[in-house]
Amino acid sequence: MTAFAEGQETHPSRPRLLVIGAGNAGQALVRQIRGEGLPAEPVAFLDDDPALQGTTVCGLPVVGTAEDLLTAVKDTGAQEVLLAIPSAGGQLIRRVVLLARRARVPLRIVPGLRDIIRGDVSFNQVREVQAEHLLGRESVDFQEGPARAVVEGRTVLVTGAGGSIGGELCRRLLPLQPGRLIMLGRGENSLFEMDAELRAEFPSAPLQTVIADVRDRRRLAVVGSRIKPDLILHAAAHKHVPLMEENPEEAVLVNVGGTANLIELAREAGAERFVLISTDKAVAPSSVMGATKKLAEALVRRAAAANGGTRFMTVRFGNVLGSRGSVIPFFKRRIAAGLPLPVTHPDMTRYFMTIKEAALLVIEAMVLGEPGATYILEMGNPVSILELARNLLVLSGFEPDDGDHYPGIEITGLRPGERLHEVLHEEYEDIRTSPNPLIRQALIRGRDVQLEPGTVSGLLELAEAGDIPNLRSRLAGLVGVPALAEGGV
Numbered sequence: 001m002t003a004f005a006e007g008q009e010t011h012p013s014r015p016r017l018l019v020i021g022a023g024n025a026g027q028a029l030v031r032q033i034r035g036e037g038l039p040a041e042p043v044a045f046l047d048d049d050p051a052l053q054g055t056t057v058c059g060l061p062v063v064g065t066a067e068d069l070l071t072a073v074k075d076t077g078a079q080e081v082l083l084a085i086p087s088a089g090g091q092l093i094r095r096v097v098l099l100a101r102r103a104r105v106p107l108r109i110v111p112g113l114r115d116i117i118r119g120d121v122s123f124n125q126v127r128e129v130q131a132e133h134l135l136g137r138e139s140v141d142f143q144e145g146p147a148r149a150v151v152e153g154r155t156v157l158v159t160g161a162g163g164s165i166g167g168e169l170c171r172r173l174l175p176l177q178p179g180r181l182i183m184l185g186r187g188e189n190s191l192f193e194m195d196a197e198l199r200a201e202f203p204s205a206p207l208q209t210v211i212a213d214v215r216d217r218r219r220l221a222v223v224g225s226r227i228k229p230d231l232i233l234h235a236a237a238h239k240h241v242p243l244m245e246e247n248p249e250e251a252v253l254v255n256v257g258g259t260a261n262l263i264e265l266a267r268e269a270g271a272e273r274f275v276l277i278s279t280d281k282a283v284a285p286s287s288v289m290g291a292t293k294k295l296a297e298a299l300v301r302r303a304a305a306a307n308g309g310t311r312f313m314t315v316r317f318g319n320v321l322g323s324r325g326s327v328i329p330f331f332k333r334r335i336a337a338g339l340p341l342p343v344t345h346p347d348m349t350r351y352f353m354t355i356k357e358a359a360l361l362v363i364e365a366m367v368l369g370e371p372g373a374t375y376i377l378e379m380g381n382p383v384s385i386l387e388l389a390r391n392l393l394v395l396s397g398f399e400p401d402d403g404d405h406y407p408g409i410e411i412t413g414l415r416p417g418e419r420l421h422e423v424l425h426e427e428y429e430d431i432r433t434s435p436n437p438l439i440r441q442a443l444i445r446g447r448d449v450q451l452e453p454g455t456v457s458g459l460l461e462l463a464e465a466g467d468i469p470n471l472r473s474r475l476a477g478l479v480g481v482p483a484l485a486e487g488g489v
Contacts, residue, residue, distance in 0.1 A: 014041045018078035018105075020066050020096060022047040022057040025110050026084035030058045043076045066092065069099040083109045091387075094394050101397065142360045143436075144176070146367050150231070151176035154272070157229035158183055159214055159262060160236030162190030164323030165277060168359040169233055170198060176363075180206045182227050185236065186213040214258030224265035233362065234262045235277040237293070240325060244289040245416040248471055249463040255292035256299070257460050263303045263312070271310045275366045276300045278316040280351060280379075280422040284481075287417030288472070291479045297374060298449035299456070304372030315365045316442070317377035318351030318422060320358050331389060335396045335408075341389045342412045348386070349421050351379035365439050376424050376431070378438040449478055 017033070019026045022045040030042045045052075045062045046069060052062045063072050069081065081100045083093065093109070100107035156173055160166035161183030170183055185191045188211055195209050208227070212219050214236045237255050238244055244251040259276060266274045278297050281290035297314045304312040321328055327350075331341050353361075358377065365375040389409050398408065414420070425431055429442040455478070462471040476484035 014039050015079035017042045018081045020046045021084035070103050073103040081107045097394050148176045150367050151178050153179045154230035155180045156231045158233045161185050162187045162194050166235035167194045168355045172359045174202045174205050182208050184210045215253050217261045220261050220265050224269045228269045230272045232274045241287045241289050241417045242415045248288040251288045251292045252463040256295045259296040266310050273311045276314045278314050280318045280424050283423050286419045291475050294479050311369045311371045314374045315362045318379045320355045331392050340408050340410045342410050343386050344414050346386050349382035374442040376440045
């Protein structure tokens with residue numbers, strides 16, 4: 001240990017803390033640690049600002065930049081490192097993770113920028129680095145008051161409630177005190193688990209579980225007449241692009257037919273609001289799944305144009321972190337099993353948001369409630385899938401073997417229906433802001449899917465008959481993507 005470290009008293013229960021970031025967040029945390037006698041002993045700052053080098057901040061020396069972490073840990077005797085830069089991007093976080101691992105000291109990170117702005121940053125919010133931090137997503141400033149005014153006392157129906165998005169919607173709706181929350185799905189095991197989980201978290205929750213398939217029009221009619229929902233959030237869907245390329249009839253029956261059935265249920269029950277959960281893959285679709293979701297969006301707009309009593313709307317967003325089948329859990333399982341991480345193309349990017357963020361913004365969009373609206377959630381910047389794979393390897397203890405090349409990543413090639421980059425709106429959609437800065441609205445400029453009488457029923461007949469060539473051809477014609485008829489773009 002150097003003279004610098006020897007001159008500092010060490011408390012076994014108060015580890016010596018090296019703080020990266022001498023800005024407002026870092027200073028606030030140092031002051032809180034000292035003022036409240038918290039279990040840490042700040043010893044020095046690292047900061048990339050050249051003007052701060054060699055200065056003193058909050059009585060602590062600035063001993064270098066983030067790249068000097070190894071030397072600083074040795075010189076100060078630091079036992080923990082705290083990254084106190086709320087705006088830190090994935091590359092900086094990954095670099096600091098690598099350096100902290102080489103220095104054999106634990107690394108923790110402060111909350112996001114919105115928490116800092118609200119003044120909510122606190123030492124007890126500091127946490128270990130997770131994959132989500134490397135994506136730079138911020139927390140949602142959820143407006144509970146307006147949401148409660150819409151939800152409280154109402155009967156709320158969530159389809160696909162056993163899935164990731166549907167289940168998270170239920171979890172975020174319950175604190176708003178609905179009169180009843182109906183969880184509908186066709187998978188009894190996933191619904192059973194979600195029901196048990198929510199009852200443990202909300203013991204007095206007014207939950208009801210309904211086993212039903214959204215393809216079954218008669219069953220849904222019975223369900224609707226019994227429960228008469230006020231609010232419907234339709235999350236049930238087939239979402240996996242390669243699987244739906246192999247099973248296009250299922251994509252049509254569930255994503256198109258199921259949406260049509262739920263729209264009919266909403267009308268018959270006199271529901272106040274109906275929200276379709278959609279995807280960025282519905283924009284200029286290159287896959288069967290995307291095409292069916294584009295048709296589902298068109299069905300919702302048509303229902304809204306009928307001027308009934310229900311406010312029909314769509315919420316469109318990209319990939320969700322942590323959902324079943326999403327890339328991060330998939331990569332984590334592969335790493336745990338010692339298997340390589342398959343990346344289809346080195347340039348592939350995707351939009352990501354956390355599952356909590358998606359659910360809260362869907363509820364906020366429902367509150368906005370403009371009939372016929374297609375709301376687009378703010379997804380931030382697209383994320384490189386190759387970069388994401390590297391980040392997860394770093395968090396799992398792997399290091400690059402040459403520059404930024406990581407062993408264990410395989411480039412496998414694009415699969416049917418996949419594309420390199422997603423977009424969030426069509427070229428012919430005008431985008432305008434909403435009262436919520438994280439929600440935008442897409443306005444169609446006269447170029448929409450043409451749903452003539454018999455369009456949907458004809459498509460469903462082809463799907464039920466298993467006539468895949470004609471089904472693909474009809475689907476391609478409806479969404480204006482001829483290549484879908486040949487099996488992909």
